[in-house]
Amino acid sequence: MSFNSFGHIFRVTTWGESHGPALGATVDGVPPGVPITEDEIQVWLDKRRPGQNRYMTQRNEPDRVKILSGVFEGVTTGTSIQLMIENTDQRSKDYSEIMEKFRPGHADLAYWRKYGIRDYRGGGRSSARETAARVAAGGIARAALARLAPGLSIRGCLVQMGPHKIDRANFDWDVVDQNPLWVPDARAAEEWPVHLDAYRKSGSSVGAVIELVAENVPEGIGAPIYAKLDSDLAGALMTINAVKGVEIGAGFEAAALTGEENADEILPDNAGGWRYTSNHAGGILGGISTGQPVVARFAVKPTSSILTPRRTITKGGAAAEIVTKGRHDPCVGVRAVPVGEAMMACVILDHILLDRAQTGGERGPIGGM
Secondary structure, eight states, X not given: OOOSEEOSSSEEEEEEOXXXXXXXXXXXXXXXXXXXXXXXXXXXXXXXXXTSSTTSOOOOOOOOEEEEESEXXXXXXXXXXXXXXXXXXXXXXXXXXXXXXXXXXXXHHHHXXXXXXXXXXXXXXXXXXXXXXXXXXXXXXXXXXHHHSTTOEEEEEEEEETTEEOOGGGOOHHHHTTSTTOOSOHHHHHHHHHHHHHHHHTTOOOOEEEEEEEESOOTTOBOSGXXXXXXXXXHHHHTSTTEEEEEETTGGGGGGSOHHHHSOXXXXXXXXXXXXXOOTTTTEETTEEOSSOEEEEEEEOOOSOOSSOXXXXXXXXXXEEEOOOSOOOSOTXXXXXXXXXXXXXXXXXXXXXXXXXXXXXXXOOOTTO
């Protein structure tokens, strides 16, 4: 059985390990004639690439993507696209001490109990290094979206780091690309690095919450019950390493609202259409997009690789103590921002293709439209 793929029509299969010779993705279901180059995909990989500043793991990987198939003379052919990213800066010796021990907070013990074998060099498939392949596939998805849904944009940002939350009154997308933590609050962008430095210098780590917003999403994509846009989006985000929670729109805060507060009222507008008075639903109702911005958030746990000694056991069942050495992110949530964007792009493209197959893009009329 294969558990390395996601998507329905636009389907992505990732392969490779953290310390293997390379990793990558096979991307199926891409419409033919979509212009794409390695440099266009590289833009997104560079956002996720490690070693860019002191707040990321210092593993020095260029993460250069190579297109091996499915593209001819700069456009997609409609066949499988094979993407490859070589690993060039593995330090497997950093993990030699954990061959016989299980790291708390990691998948080591769970993998061992399930498969009876594990790649202790950085976690193998369970390593966040695998997400580079997703970001590359997301670059393909964005290129297709540019043709099928012009004007659609997908952006992500860090809205919480540990106990620190942004001030929503200061929210500014223009600030995101002006700081290394991708925070949309100028004041938080100045203060949070101080907190993160403290965690980094102590050898500890901290969690984060990432917010994703897709604007100009076509209405009517998604379907009820088992093909909901929000369920597929939540499932895709939950597959990202270290993610422990996902919410759409108001999410868990909706539990504190009344029915009157939560319902997004619908009013006619002056152009013969309609508008919503709010967006607690996060742009999705009944699993189907409403045309409003699709809003999702996901929580990333603290990096489990820390320098503080933790109690554990060996493969022989003996009590032991372990310190995880190597190069690790003090807040892995920072580099999860472009990963989340990529997964959202893949899911939205998949549902646009599903809708075109089922309905041909026809919509129920409103009034005289």
